[in-house]
Amino acid sequence: MQSKVVLITGGSSGIGKSIGTYLKSKGHIVYGTTRSKAKYPDFDDFALLELDVRNAETIAAAVAELIALEGRVDVLVNNAGVGITGPIEETPHEEIANAFAINFHGPLLVAKSVLPQMRKQRSGLIINITSIAGFMGLPYRGIYSASKSALEIVTEAMRMEVKDFGVKITNLAPGDFATNIAAGRFHVTADKESPYYEKYNSTLENINESVAHGENPVQVALAVEKIISSKSPKVSYKVGATSQRLSILLKKMLPQKVFEKLLLKHYKL
Structure with missing residues (x-):
């Protein structure tokens, strides 16, 4: 496969770093982004550009720098994202807005x-990293689910708008992978007076355990390479544990209340 110039947002750690390291090993020219290059003085896996997806000026500057360096941009992997958990009633609205700023408006x-x-x-590929969580409203992860669902849907519209220009756009929805996403996640700290205290904290333990025992993020990198190699990418791809991918199919097939009962049972709610 011909070498591509690839830009990966949120490339300094987690899934983004795995994608970048793998694609570079396959001969691609990789640039990752981070909000602060100063935090990664020894990072040498691939080139880093400074970019905050919430700041249009930094985005324009980073893209201009990349084009000045390479003369083109063949692939954008919109990977930067943030986790958020908590009872929606008790989640500060500024944190809800921040999650959408990073997970939806940023990409x-x-x-x-x-x-x-x-x-x-007259060519290019945009891969928006969404989430299997974006296909369903998950308890205490409703804001995260909603932000990723919004990105999934808008991608479906954009790919039809740009197809005549030789540009392809697709979604890649991962399940739970063993990364450091929990470290940067905003989570409501419900006190013992909260009516949600017990069930939220038990659900949060379930979520953290799923991430800790998640799949190897190199699977996402393999999926990205497969999409880059495709002449006609699909609308959406899913990658992760079989049970998580199966949950999307079950949601489509089962009556709504039956699927809801399955989620309640899974989270012991």
């Missing part, structure tokens, strides 16, 4: 920034 801003160059090239 759109970056995509809009690379599209003029991709249209000029």
Whole structure:
């Protein structure tokens, strides 16, 4: 496969780092992004550009720098994201807005920034990293589910709008992978006076255990390479544990209340 110039947001750690390291090993020219390069003085897995997906100026500057260096951008992997957990009633609304700024508005801003160059090239690929959680409303992860679901849907619209320009857009929805996402996640600290205290904390333990025992993130990197190699990418891809991928099918097939009961049983609610 011909070498591609690849830009990966949130590339300094977790899934983004795994994707970048793997693609570089396959001969691609990889640039990752981070909000602060100063935090990674010894990072040498691949080149890093400074970019905050909440800040349009930093996005424009990073994309301009990449084009000045390489003359093109072939692939954008919109990977930067943030976790958020808590009872929706008790989640500060500024944290809800921040989650949408990073998980939904950010990927759109970056995509809009690379599209003029991709249209000029008459080629390009945008892979939006969504989540299996975005296919269903999960208790105490409702805001995260909603932000990823919004990105999933808007991608479906964008790919139809840009197809005549030679640009392809697709979604890649991972399940739970063993990364450090929990370290950067916002989570409500419900006190013992909260009516949600017991069930929320038991659910949070369930969530953390799933991530800790999640799949190897290199699986996501393999999926990204498969998409890059495809002449006609699908609308959406899923990667992760079989049970998590199966949950999407069950939601489509089962009556709504039956599926809801399955989730309640899983989370012991």
